[in-house]
Amino acid sequence: MLFPTPEFAIFFFAVFVAAWALRTLDEPRKALLLIASYFFYGYWDWRFTALLAVSSAFNYVAGLFIAGTKGEVTRKRIVGVAVAANLSLLGVFKYYNFFMDSLTDLTVALGIQRDMPFLEIILPIGISFFTFQGISYVVDVYRGHIKPVRSPLDLFLYISFFPQLVAGPIVRASHFLPQLTRRPELTRTAVVFGFLLILNGMFKKVVVAHYIAAGLVDPAFADPTQTSSVDLIAAHYAYAVQVYCDFSAYSDIAIGTAALLGYRFRKNFDRPLGATSLAQLWQRWHISLSTWLRDYLYRALRGDKRDGGARMYRNMFLTMLLGGLWHGANWTFVLWGAIHGLGLTVERFIKTHGHAWRTSRLRLSTVGAAAVTETATPSAAANRTAAIVGWLITFHLFTLAAVFFRSPQLDTALRYFAAMFSFQGGPHLLTPFLFALTAGAVAVQFLPGNKIERFAAKAGDWPAWTLGLMLGAGLLLIEMIGPQGVAPFIYYQF
Amino acid sequence: MRVPLTHLDSLTLRRSLAALLTAMLVGVATQLAFAARAHALTVAVIGDSVAHDLGRGMEDLFANNRHVRIIRQTKFATGLVRTDYYDWNAVARDFLRHHKPDVILVVMGGNDRQAIRVHGRRYDALSKGWLADYERRVSRFMNTIKHKRARVYWIGLPPVRSDALNYAYRIMNRVYRREAARHRFEYVDVWHKFTTRGGAYSSFGQSLEGVKRRIRMEDGEHFTQVGRLVFAAEVAKKIGLR
Numbered sequence: 122m123l124f125p126t127p128e129f130a131i132f133f134f135a136v137f138v139a140a141w142a143l144r145t146l147d148e149p150r151k152a153l154l155l156i157a158s159y160f161f162y163g164y165w166d167w168r169f170t171a172l173l174a175v176s177s178a179f180n181y182v183a184g185l186f187i188a189g190t191k192g193e194v195t196r197k198r199i200v201g202v203a204v205a206a207n208l209s210l211l212g213v214f215k216y217y218n219f220f221m222d223s224l225t226d227l228t229v230a231l232g233i234q235r236d237m238p239f240l241e242i243i244l245p246i247g248i249s250f251f252t253f254q255g256i257s258y259v260v261d262v263y264r265g266h267i268k269p270v271r272s273p274l275d276l277f278l279y280i281s282f283f284p285q286l287v288a289g290p291i292v293r294a295s296h297f298l299p300q301l302t303r304r305p306e307l308t309r310t311a312v313v314f315g316f317l318l319i320l321n322g323m324f325k326k327v328v329v330a331h332y333i334a335a336g337l338v339d340p341a342f343a344d345p346t347q348t349s350s351v352d353l354i355a356a357h358y359a360y361a362v363q364v365y366c367d368f369s370a371y372s373d374i375a376i377g378t379a380a381l382l383g384y385r386f387r388k389n390f391d392r393p394l395g396a397t398s399l400a401q402l403w404q405r406w407h408i409s410l411s412t413w414l415r416d417y418l419y420r421a422l423r424g425d426k427r428d429g430g431a432r433m434y435r436n437m438f439l440t441m442l443l444g445g446l447w448h449g450a451n452w453t454f455v456l457w458g459a460i461h462g463l464g465l466t467v468e469r470f471i472k473t474h475g476h477a478w479r480t481s482r483l484r485l486s487t488v489g490a491a492a493v494t495e496t497a498t499p500s501a502a503a504n505r506t507a508a509i510v511g512w513l514i515t516f517h518l519f520t521l522a523a524v525f526f527r528s529p530q531l532d533t534a535l536r537y538f539a540a541m542f543s544f545q546g547g548p549h550l551l552t553p554f555l556f557a558l559t560a561g562a563v564a565v566q567f568l569p570g571n572k573i574e575r576f577a578a579k580a581g582d583w584p585a586w587t588l589g590l591m592l593g594a595g596l597l598l599i600e601m602i603g604p605q606g607v608a609p610f611i612y613y614q615f
Numbered sequence: 616m617r618v619p620l621t622h623l624d625s626l627t628l629r630r631s632l633a634a635l636l637t638a639m640l641v642g643v644a645t646q647l648a649f650a651a652r653a654h655a656l657t658v659a660v661i662g663d664s665v666a667h668d669l670g671r672g673m674e675d676l677f678a679n680n681r682h683v684r685i686i687r688q689t690k691f692a693t694g695l696v697r698t699d700y701y702d703w704n705a706v707a708r709d710f711l712r713h714h715k716p717d718v719i720l721v722v723m724g725g726n727d728r729q730a731i732r733v734h735g736r737r738y739d740a741l742s743k744g745w746l747a748d749y750e751r752r753v754s755r756f757m758n759t760i761k762h763k764r765a766r767v768y769w770i771g772l773p774p775v776r777s778d779a780l781n782y783a784y785r786i787m788n789r790v791y792r793r794e795a796a797r798h799r800f801e802y803v804d805v806w807h808k809f810t811t812r813g814g815a816y817s818s819f820g821q822s823l824e825g826v827k828r829r830i831r832m833e834d835g836e837h838f839t840q841v842g843r844l845v846f847a848a849e850v851a852k853k854i855g856l857r
Contacts (some may be wrong), residue, residue: 218818218829222675222828222829225826225827225828228826229826230823234824234826235826236826236827237827237831239818239827240817241817241818241819243776243835244833339691339692340690340691343664343667344667344687344689344691347687407801448835511738529832529837530840532840
């Protein structure tokens with residue numbers, strides 16, 4: 122069931138009405154939301170609801186075991202087994218055939234080819250998201266950040282809550298579970314905030330991402346060898362915009378629907394295409410994943426030791442490499458992660474050593490204190506230039522790496538780059554409208570953030586009929602100006 | 616009066632003759648090269664994204680064969696139902712007029728399981744009215760690509776992961792087979808090449824090296840790089856190109 126479809130609208134309306142009718146009855150309300158979430162998931166393929174239930178049950182039991190065990194070594198073993206079991210689930214369904222295929226490549230190259238035992242399995246939708254939520258729960262219990270959940274209903278609902286189930290954001294147990302113990306409230310501001318986020322998401326997905334994908338990105342990536350360089354250059358920028366609009370739209374709608382049901386999710390995107398460094402980009406792009414990787418992977422790689430030097434760079438690179446692989450079982454994603462990992466380590470190295478170099482210059486300076494202060498504070502113009510250069514490098518690294526992210530196979534990406542840098546042919550796919558859409562979507566990244574929150578706070582006092590009219594007219598307008606049909610969200614496949 | 620050739624004159628003459636001979640050899644070689652190129656069999660692959668996979672596979676398969684030249688006219692997310700979005704009759708007519716291929720391979724229909732609207736009436740996919748109209752569309756397209764000097768092969772749709780789509784594809788393949796026979800085209804059935812012994816869809820199959828590999832993409836419809844080669848080799852074998 123896709124968000125921008127009539128099926129979801131009917132489903133959500135029914136859940137919304139029933140959930141608020143049961144607002145004073147905590148347990149029945151949660152049971153209703155759980156049933157709705159399993160219906161939402163089963164609508165795609167009911168067979169995988171069992172997988173979701175088994176995953177939830179396992180993490181529930183693991184949490185209780187960890188909390189009920191005193192010895193540190195045993196606790197560590199239990200959490201290790203729990204994390205391994207979660208990763209095994211992901212490994213079997215997502216990476217097993219990729220591993221077998223890569224092994225076949227290797228055996229063919231060595232001339233000792235054998236038939237590998239491939240498994241005819243389908244990747245269950247949302248498995249990467251709910252598995253990561255399960256891991257975060259057991260690790261947080263182990264670290265003592267949260268207490269284990271006694272009610273299975275709460276844990277099952279946390280793992281399967283439908284707004285975030287299939288494509289995130291990856292909600293943390295420490296943030297969501299306490300909300301289940303409080304009685305949800307539907308304030309006017311929360312309603313306006315939810316409505317605006319849904320409208321914003323719908324516009325980004327149905328209008329911007331869809332037009333860009335159908336008119337430019339899909340045809341260019343379908344056959345780069347038969348596409349002109351100008352179109353390929355435009356399409357690689359456009360894809361960065363498309364993937365941002367597509368994924369942030371899903372997050373917006375997820376956060377908006379959760380808000381309408383009385384729950385708060387944290388922001389998942391914060392104008393990432395305007396980032397002036399890679400570190401900043403990853404603080405603004407898919408925030409729930411990048412913070413997850415920082416807290417559960419980078420921290421695990423680092424251990425108890427203080428990070429620094431080559432070890433820190435290695436851990437940073439490995440985190441991004443595995444983060445790339447998380448997106449899909451394909452060498453294209455591994456390369457994408459490696460590019461970002463390498464970029465981040467180089468950026469960190471330059472920043473660290475550049476800072477050390479500047480500091481040593483200051484120490485050596487023999488001129489007076491005033492002169493030192495002057496040297497230490499770069500001018501506004503220098504800051505602006507550094508920001509522009511930083512943005513240009515970050516943006517282009519992101520868009521170029523995204524070619525690997527979008528390509529179904531490595532050879533498609535290589536053909537894409539070969540054709541793009543052949544500098545032949547004029548624009549055929551690129552139209553002024555698509556150019557304006559792409560450029561406009563990048564330009565709005567430089568506007569101040571929190572616009573929706575600020576507007577929601579102001580519009581909270583508006584009469585109900587005005588708000589209803591605003592949402593209805595907005596949805597109608599989006600439906601009218603968007604192209605026909607609805608493409609699945611990009612992050613569904615992850 | 617006869618003037619005897621000096622040593623210098625004789626040297627110039629020999630050089631001139633050598634240059635002339637070289638020029639003649641280059642000319643003959645160029646002519647031969649052009650002749651060889653002219654005799655290369657031009658194979659056109661036409662159709663949707665599945666045709667794109669076949670075309671790419673054929674390009675790789677015949678990459679080192681100068682007797683076969685592969686050309687492609689493929690477009691993703693198109694078919695014979697949404698002529699308002701992409702008119703295959705007009706596109707194919709122009710393409711074939713311009714390239715004049717010797718062999719035409721068509722794969723079409725992967726996106727056609729959708730309602731047809733004719734004069735304000737809507738026919739649901741695979742309904743009686745839909746089948747009658749779809750048959751007319753297929754026939755019209757076959758008339759467009761029919762050419763005296765080109766052999767035309769209509770490649771049947773391969774199976775996909777979705778049972779609902781497979782049900783439709785089987786019915787549509789019967790339409791293609793029937794219409795191909797009527798237009799004296801050859802219908803090439805590839806269905807069983809991509810199923811298990813039990814007849815079920817499989818993402819895996821034997822590569823050209825004889826090793827079990829992933830041949831279908833994660834979407835359960837398109838072909839991987841290895842799969843494209845398997846697809847192309849199967850078609851090439853069935854039409855006598857290999």
